Amino acid sequence: MVQYLLVVCSLVFASCCFGQPKIGLIDFYGQRRVSPERLRKAMGIREGGALPPSKLTLEEKLEEVDDVVRAHIEASCCYEGGAILYAGIEERGAANFPFRLTQEEREMPAPGSQDVEGLMAAVRVAADPSIRADSAAWLGDQPPTQAIIDTLQWAAQDPDPIVRRAAVRGLVRMARAAPGGDPERKLQVLPTWIIAMLDSVIWSDRVAAVDALLELTTNRDAVLIDKIRESGFHSLVQMARWRHLPHALPPYLLLCRVAGLPEEEAQASWVAGDRDKVIAQIMKENRKR
Numbered sequence: 001m002v003q004y005l006l007v008v009c010s011l012v013f014a015s016c017c018f019g020q021p022k023i024g025l026i027d028f029y030g031q032r033r034v035s036p037e038r039l040r041k042a043m044g045i046r047e048g049g050a051l052p053p054s055k056l057t058l059e060e061k062l063e064e065v066d067d068v069v070r071a072h073i074e075a076s077c078c079y080e081g082g083a084i085l086y087a088g089i090e091e092r093g094a095a096n097f098p099f100r101l102t103q104e105e106r107e108m109p110a111p112g113s114q115d116v117e118g119l120m121a122a123v124r125v126a127a128d129p130s131i132r133a134d135s136a137a138w139l140g141d142q143p144p145t146q147a148i149i150d151t152l153q154w155a156a157q158d159p160d161p162i163v164r165r166a167a168v169r170g171l172v173r174m175a176r177a178a179p180g181g182d183p184e185r186k187l188q189v190l191p192t193w194i195i196a197m198l199d200s201v202i203w204s205d206r207v208a209a210v211d212a213l214l215e216l217t218t219n220r221d222a223v224l225i226d227k228i229r230e231s232g233f234h235s236l237v238q239m240a241r242w243r244h245l246p247h248a249l250p251p252y253l254l255l256c257r258v259a260g261l262p263e264e265e266a267q268a269s270w271v272a273g274d275r276d277k278v279i280a281q282i283m284k285e286n287r288k289r
Helices: 002-018 036-043 055-063 116-125 129-139 146-155 161-177 192-199 203-216 222-240 245-258 263-271 275-288
Strands: 023-029 068-079 082-091
Touching: 023 036, 023 068, 023 222, 036 055, 036 082, 055 068, 055 082, 068 203, 116 129, 116 146, 129 146, 129 161, 146 161, 161 192, 161 203, 192 203, 192 222, 203 222, 203 245, 222 245, 222 275, 245 263, 245 275, 263 275
Parallel strands: 023 082
Antiparallel strands: 068 082
16 A cells, blocks of 8 residues: 555646656556457557546456456556556466455444454454554454464455455464464464455556465475475566566565576576567476476
């Protein structure tokens, strides 16, 4: 949310002081059958052109393309002095991230940051998404319990993207802090929803999922790696090819990790500018599995 507000504020400032803000870069994700060329044509905008006043209009234009059931436009900063527009596409029949569209809600005051029961209740039913997001964030700082973990996994499917991101960050902290010991008492953080976020039509969901999975796979757990490869491989390939390099690096490193490349080799290939070559080799090896 902070990043989005900074982008909006900077674009407003640019518009007021220097004229109409421009588009520095347009990139896509989620498309499989529909070509980027068709999507660009449907949007009716171009890189270097003026930033359109309404993202809703662009989304409606994309949703008129055959096989596109949902689209989402998100702006980020910056590329060659202009905004980066990410266009997310959900195609008919393709994998997607099924966050809840609605949930039971009621008006309630914000609980105290140490009121665990109140925080869990707020995450599930508070009408104000900022209260749900704050509550999820505070829960993530508590000593881990299965009840907290289950609540955060519920929040990972919240209708609000800020709540989902707070929940994912909390789940990562829970996973790192959860004690081992007796298997019957071991706390279980399921990565299911975090992996599913790699297929989200929302750009910020994907970014949050990649960041979380990079942390959760530092020990290269084979079971988790296999789950990411099975469900998120193609999404990682798309993200690793984004043209804005700071945004492409995290998914590239995760893709390399999923492919079994040593960390030093992945970093070196990036620095050497061999990204496309490595991705092509990873895809070739994946087809052999």
